[in-house]
Amino acid sequence: MAALLPSSFPFPHASFPNAKPHQLATPAATRPESPNAAPAPNPASARLRRLIAREDLAGAARLVERSASRDGEAPDVYLCTKLIRNLCRRGRTSDAARVLRAAEGSGSLVDVFAYNTLVAGYCRYGHLDAARRLIASMPVAPDAYTFFCRGGMVERAIQVLKQMAEHGCTANTTLCNIVINSICKQGRVDDAFKFLNNMGSYGCNPDTISYTTVLKGLCRAERWDDAKDLLKEMVRKNCPPNEVTFNTFICILCQKGLIEQAIMLIEQMSEHRCTVGVVTYNALVNGFCVQGHIDSALELFRSMPCKPNTITYTTLLTGLCNTERLDAAAELIAEMLRRDCPPNAVTFNVLVSFFCQKGFLEEAIELVEQMMEHGCTPNLITYNTLLDGITKDCSSEDALELLQGLVSKGVSPDVITFSSIIGVLSKEDRVEDAIQMFHVMQDIGMRPKAVVYNKILLGLCKRCEIDNAIDFFAYMVSNGCMPNESTYIILIEGLAHGGLLKEAQDLLNELCSRGVVSKNLIEEWH
Known part of the structure; x- marks a missing residue:
């Protein structure tokens, strides 16, 4: 395979050095700075960036708090917001709140995005009272996203839409689209469709994004007829589908293996003055590859009127590797380089x-x-x-x-x-x-997770350290990790391996009677 490639191509050659994994740790060459590069950040920001990159969030938080008492060392507000987001993602909202207050005290010009990040973190973990208190204390004007986060849940968010005018924040289509997307992510497509039809009552009209979001939800639910009806409704309401709308529909059809329906939909794109571009062709290529029709995918690839991109080649490469057509894969990558489309x-x-x-x-x-x-x-x-x-x-x-x-x-x-x-x-x-x-x-x-506990349990059982294995199993349960069937099988086999056959058989029978392990396992033991 490698012989078909140019010598400079990054692909294994006929002979391989005795490479070790630690060699992969060699740092890449440092790139020279651009002569037009922005001025270097202040020391506090530089240190904060390094700490965040290392995910030393505690150290980063301490740095921001120390900066609050020093003049001229206010860290960049973007980095503070990033730190707040990372802390919130780990459930450390109290630490995030301290960072926000410290950033305020350090002289950083804290903007609405920093507050929104913490409000969203509060809502994610159900701290709605804290979210409301933060909004009430904000020294900057809350925006639509703040009000959406304040709801914490879709139902609450819809209620907040009605309150927004009272706070001088007019509802807009963008905010409604956020709500629609959230409803669809919960799999509540009918509710999303209802909200779409009621958008006028919130003072805005649906746009193409609104319809496309609901369309995607319908497609995910495999409600193809409803999705087609929604396309027709878009035209009737003078909100015609665009390339994104069609490609959303086509991509999901191809993922489900409904390639013929996808092709029929592509034929409709020209009727709506939509361009059939590389995104559309990539969806079809992927559809053929998923179905195992690699030759059809290659045929379509060769007939594409538009220039393929890295996604096109990577999709085909996946299909070729899955069918072990290595020579064709090598030729394809060589073609990527010739056509200035690097992997x-x-x-x-x-x-x-x-x-x-x-x-x-x-x-x-x-x-x-x-x-x-x-x-x-x-x-x-x-x-x-x-x-x-x-x-x-x-x-x-x-x-x-x-x-x-x-x-x-x-x-x-x-x-x-x-x-x-x-x-x-x-x-x-x-x-x-x-x-x-x-x-x-x-x-x-x-x-x-259970798979990690199981690996240690297996190691202990192989050593016949049954007492330690049972202790570790108890530790697993006390930490709130639910054992799975593999966990119990490891314990049963460990007991048997340690000569405790009766105990192993009794445990197996007990677990089977509770439906924890399958009856087939008992048959294997007899």
Whole structure:
């Protein structure tokens, strides 16, 4: 496959160096600053930016609070807002409130967006009284979004719409569209349709975005006839569908495998003076690939009247990898380079995933190294994919080196990252290290799921440390993590492996009678 590509193409070649995961941690070359770059930020802002990037939110909050008592070191309000948002996402609304007050005291010109962020955080966790108090104390004029957040729930938001005029904030179509989108996200398409028809009572009329949002909800619910009727209604009410409306409909049809209906809809686009562009063709290409019709996808790709983009190529590349047509995939990527359409991180991740799935770990590592050489930064998906490949080979040292590498590059590990590391440590009988990593995961604010607990339980049971396994199981339950069938199977097999066959059989029968594990498991044991 690689022989078909230019030598400069970032793809594994015939021979591979003995690359190790820690080599991926080598920082990319520092890019020179533009001569027209903006002035350097003040020291407080520079430090705050670094702390936020490292997700040291506690340190960032302390920095803002210290800045409140110093002249000339007011941190940038954008960074303060970003910190408030990150704190709210983790449920730390009290800390976020302190940051906001400290920003006010430091002399930063706190704008409505900072207040909106905290109001939204309060509402997300049901602290509606705190949200209302904050709105009442705002030194800047609240906007429509503030009032929407104040509601906390869709029903409350609709009530707030009626109150907005009393506060000198006129309802507009944009705000109503936010409400429609929220209703649709809850799967309440009929309520969204009703709200759409009642928008006039709030002093505004639906626009194309309003109709397109409801249309998307109808399509997600697979109510195709209702979606088609809504298109006709748009025309009747002098709000004709645009390219976004049609592409929304077409994309979902293709995702559901209804390609013929999608093609019929495309034929209607010209009637409404809508251009059939690359977004439309990408939807069709994806539809063919999802259905496994890769040849049809390639045929459509070759006949496209518009220039394909990276999404087009990446979609086709995914289809070719899924069907293991590697030579065609190599030709396609070479074509990308010839047509000045360089691969992006998503494109590379498709290839990295393919190589890892096939066990070609060295090739995957080589690809990531060359990915960086070509100015494409690996992301968390890239590293997690590599970790999955490494842990399948039971290489805990390489996995830990890769973890250190991704952290040094400013990439924050997630639950998947830790799950892979904990799994391979347990497999290699490094259960103490796995438990230590488990606690690191907890210390940075992550809540391990059952799959993570199960990996440690499995390691303990393989050691025949049944008492420790039972203690860890109790710890799992006390932390509010619901055991699943795999959890109980691990415990049952652990009891049996430890010579406690009667206890294992009794536990199995008890769990089966409660419907916790399937009856097929009992049959396997007899």
